Amino acid sequence: MNKMIRVNMGSLLVTCEKAPEQYQLLGGRALTSHIIATEIDPQCHPLGPYNKLVFAPGLLTGTTVPCNGRLSVGAKSPLTSGIKESNVGGNVSRALARLGIKGIVIEGLPKNSEWFVLIINKDRVYLSHAQHLTGLGTYDTCEQLRKSYGNSIKILSIGQAGEMGMSAASIAATNQEGIPSRHAGRGGLGAVMGSKKLKAIVIDDSDSNQRLLDIANSKEFNQISRAWAKRLVETKKSLTKFGTAQLVDVASAIGALPTRNFSRGNFAGAENINGIALERMTKERGGKTGHACSPGCVIRCSNIYFDKNGEYLTSGLEYETIALFGPNLEIDNLDPVAKLDRLCDDYGVDTIDVAHAVGILMEAGYIRFGDADKAVEVVAEIGKGSPLGRIIGQGAAITGRVFGVTRVHTVKGQALAGYDPRALKGTGVTYATSPMGADHTAGNVLPGRGGVDPHDQSGQVMASRDIQIAATVLDSLGLCNFVGPLPDEMVIISELLTAALDRPVSVEDVLEIGRQILKEEIDFNQRAGFDLIDNRLPEHMKIEKLGPDELVYDVPDEELDKIFDF
């Protein structure tokens, strides 16, 4: 029996009930977005009593499908003021699935200043006082919680940023080693958790082995899964070896590597921070690439990064973090980038929005481009909650406002990921149009995808649309974006669902799942006050020329406006 947990932080009432029938085929983003769209007033204050925070493992989490360990976290976003699904790996999603928990909804606001943790195990779900954890980063929080609840627990937690209501605050999920290094980073959902004074959710799935979806034809399902896993292992070898850091070279090749606050598309020091450099350094120092952040992952694109003394520094040093703390700040050294990643993970903030914020401080002349020490110094202010730290912790848009900088790269208040949209135009379409705000995982039209030339505006809208639909499907099933939000994978998924549900599920049916979720999300945003003119990249990207090809963002507004006419 699948369960829904509801926790009202106002009354401190915790319920655990059979999931409603109509949620049966909803998982991950399909479930979080549906609950948001049907239960939350789109006009409510994101940190007020009417917002809700929803967690949901994917529909296929816990099955034999490869890379199924993603968790969706949703709410009305304090960063964008729109609907948000922030997707995270780690070991939590699988644990929830093993407990038969389809979703967790955190509602209301506490009446006083007491903080809590939510404990979930196979026998009980309850709130426990957590005043002693306040002010701690996610690393210490997890350490303390393990002392109280044992080493086998999986943890969702917030750091100081979430406690202080910062709009770039993330929610950390533990990885397979129990390190809070995987983050539902985007959209400030850590601040929503903080507003509800919930410091952490502790999940103990010991002695439980339930599943969220009964697989009708498990033999066939497992066969398809195995074949897919095999194919992924073969085709994603370089991702396994070099991690997502290999994208430094991919972005460089097309001049889309954000450099000096998105004023250039190539970086002289790129080879010091690319996948090859990362792999070499981890080999030399004792960390590793080829690390799986969640159980069941066969791609293993994560890593464990040691400092020059051979001590653990951070885990999951990913491309977006590298691109935006590296080239975008003109820092050509992975060590300070890894240090910045660690600080952000510990305070619980999104590296993307925070890195933009630091770039804006550099653009404002507050600190110098390339000054890694100062970058670390200003990010450390987040943990202290100083005025400067609170500004940066609000992300790019607010930092730009506060420092009077107009070269700010956000859509719907959320910072662009590590691809300059002038040189990767399809991803630019996704930034502009996704109901999530600028977000690469919502539909990354990487070179080679969608049959388009990254520099040429033609065909980008349709390419982005198709990948956005497919990415939404993956988010709902709990599958990692790296399995591929592309036509081939939609075929595999249709076969998997056909086997699982024992009824024909066509590719068209699969895509319709994605379309329906997008529609529901867009409708929420409309009721929250968004309209088509919010689907625009920053004004200056239409004028300021990038790189030797003098690229500007020239996908016509009229085409953007038609993207979701389905």
Place this chain on the structure above:
Amino acid sequence: MNKMIRVNMGSLLVTCEKAPEQYQLLGGRALTSHIIATEIDPQCHPLGPYNKLVFAPGLLTGTTVPCNGRLSVGAKSPLTSGIKESNVGGNVSRALARLGIKGIVIEGLPKNSEWFVLIINKDRVYLSHAQHLTGLGTYDTCEQLRKSYGNSIKILSIGQAGEMGMSAASIAATNQEGIPSRHAGRGGLGAVMGSKKLKAIVIDDSDSNQRLLDIANSKEFNQISRAWAKRLVETKKSLTKFGTAQLVDVASAIGALPTRNFSRGNFAGAENINGIALERMTKERGGKTGHACSPGCVIRCSNIYFDKNGEYLTSGLEYETIALFGPNLEIDNLDPVAKLDRLCDDYGVDTIDVAHAVGILMEAGYIRFGDADKAVEVVAEIGKGSPLGRIIGQGAAITGRVFGVTRVHTVKGQALAGYDPRALKGTGVTYATSPMGADHTAGNVLPGRGGVDPHDQSGQVMASRDIQIAATVLDSLGLCNFVGPLPDEMVIISELLTAALDRPVSVEDVLEIGRQILKEEIDFNQRAGFDLIDNRLPEHMKIEKLGPDELVYDVPDEELDKIFDF
């Protein structure tokens, strides 16, 4: 011949041409809003190259009508992201009228970091370098400019806040003594001026005595004017004697005096900061009440405030400033309030939004309610441009975001004026629905106006609508809001315009002026992305009870949505 001045800060081209025929009957807000609506891309970045800053004296500025010295300043607002008209007294509007200047439009952005002043006299309009003025407050700026251009000049200037692009930055106009104490405070227009690197506009109207409107039947016109002036002198005696500070008692009487960040509607220390206190203190110390901020003013509600040593401290210590730096911060002493006013005038920031911001710091526990020294200290950070100062200089909404405070009192990003809308519901309707964002001058339904009970929601929407229309008319004619945005005054204006234009102008015709401007403004905002759901007071004001009558804001949304159905 009426002239329009256009200054392109990109090309540094200055033109002064005959005003177009179709501007003939447009003045003040009618002209600024029309130029904004027809020339500015509603989606442009307020501090980017496509915004324009427009100045326009009223249509009746410089005539014999009483209190005609108001100047309209307009742009797309960096605070609200919508259309803005910010209205200011002082001696500038009359000077422009005497030079026959109907409007000034500042366009484009400078290509480098040079700063300028614009000099206007009867012979020439030109830009002059102003690097030596950067970093100065408005007081020093005016002092320096008088040294260069003589004592008879009138000045519009920005302080450090405008230079730094703060969204609460104001534009100062000199009063009749040449003090930069009158401010186009609302909507951050000082930041627009700063983005264009225009430090000041110097107006020398010596030896010029033109007029903006030829009065056809001047004898009749002057007769009506004189009778009106006489009536105003008689009926506004207490305003002359006690200044706008008398509104402390008016607001207290209905429990609408914002106290402790709008959590109460009455203040124990009110009698230390009301009109009686102000008049007594100015008498004792050598300042004065009954001071006219602009030529031709017969109400003279302004004042000059001396400190306890008998030295000049500030001028124009007005109700909004007193209410929001006083009771709202639980400060029961006019001296620190006057000091805060002086600092804000000097840095060039809106006292309303900044006072809210300080209240939010108090709500966040960053400083204590009632701590006047700390309030002065944090406001002084604005001038320094420290991170804290930059936050506060962004006004209430951003300060709330940055400090994670949800009890923030803004509409469309602009802070509420000094009347709690739960106890003065018609003004609440204006806050919610005015295209300007929360703004009392857009339509203040003070007790006794509009035939409504301030505590009862019924009839408030229509009362606000009528006063909003009439206030828009006054703003367009250059008349001070204190002549009265009410039916009687609309009759007088119809008579005045009938005499001036030598054709019948009915009251209906007069109101139609106001309606048309409002329509144009609302249309601009719609194209900028606003819709009806932006016409809402903060969520918590519908729930949190105010005062012994447990007032909540209960004007129905559906009624708000119909306010401008005309």
